[in-house]
Amino acid sequence: MNQIKVLFVCMGNICRSPTAEGVFHKLIKDLEMADHFMIDSAGTHAYHVGENPDHRAQMTAKQRGVNLSQIQARKVHANDFEHFDHILAMDGDNYQLLFDACPEQYQHKIKLFLDYAPEHPETDVPDPYFGGQNGFEHVFDLVEDASRGFYHSVIK
Numbered sequence: 001m002n003q004i005k006v007l008f009v010c011m012g013n014i015c016r017s018p019t020a021e022g023v024f025h026k027l028i029k030d031l032e033m034a035d036h037f038m039i040d041s042a043g044t045h046a047y048h049v050g051e052n053p054d055h056r057a058q059m060t061a062k063q064r065g066v067n068l069s070q071i072q073a074r075k076v077h078a079n080d081f082e083h084f085d086h087i088l089a090m091d092g093d094n095y096q097l098l099f100d101a102c103p104e105q106y107q108h109k110i111k112l113f114l115d116y117a118p119e120h121p122e123t124d125v126p127d128p129y130f131g132g133q134n135g136f137e138h139v140f141d142l143v144e145d146a147s148r149g150f151y152h153s154v155i156k
Helices: 016-030 055-063 092-101 104-109 133-154
Strands: 004-010 037-043 086-089 110-112
Touching: 004 016, 004 092, 016 037, 016 055, 016 133, 055 133, 086 092, 086 133, 092 110, 104 110
Parallel strands: 004 037, 004 086, 086 110
Antiparallel strands: none
16 A cells, blocks of 8 residues: 555645644544554644644644644645645635645545535534634534545555
8 A cells, every 4th residue: 555645735834734633643642543544734824834733723632532742834845736635625715725735637636624524514624713712622523524524545
């Protein structure tokens, strides 16, 4: 099995996409599949490059057994479109930004992350940055479900 390269993307890479990176990393580690994946996250904007995830995202993750403390925000690079097999956008706005920046031959790699959680009516993982703690809990729930769905879609 070739290594599957996955990039999770939100706007600033401090809330949703690092949460997805951490949750998916824990999932594949628990399933003893970590050697089969390369996982990263990035933002479509450079607002927080070099910063750790939002403390509320880290706290929520830690309470659920996921460590985000080693993740540092970065911006999507042009070579990410070629390098990664799957580029999973957290919402429609970031999906469109990625799609517009992506060379045509790689556009098929870009998907909405919640497409892998059809049991949820949402299509976007909401940005919890300006909300309260409940927003981070909700994001974590969505990300867990989408992570399981994505995993099962690529490991058939």
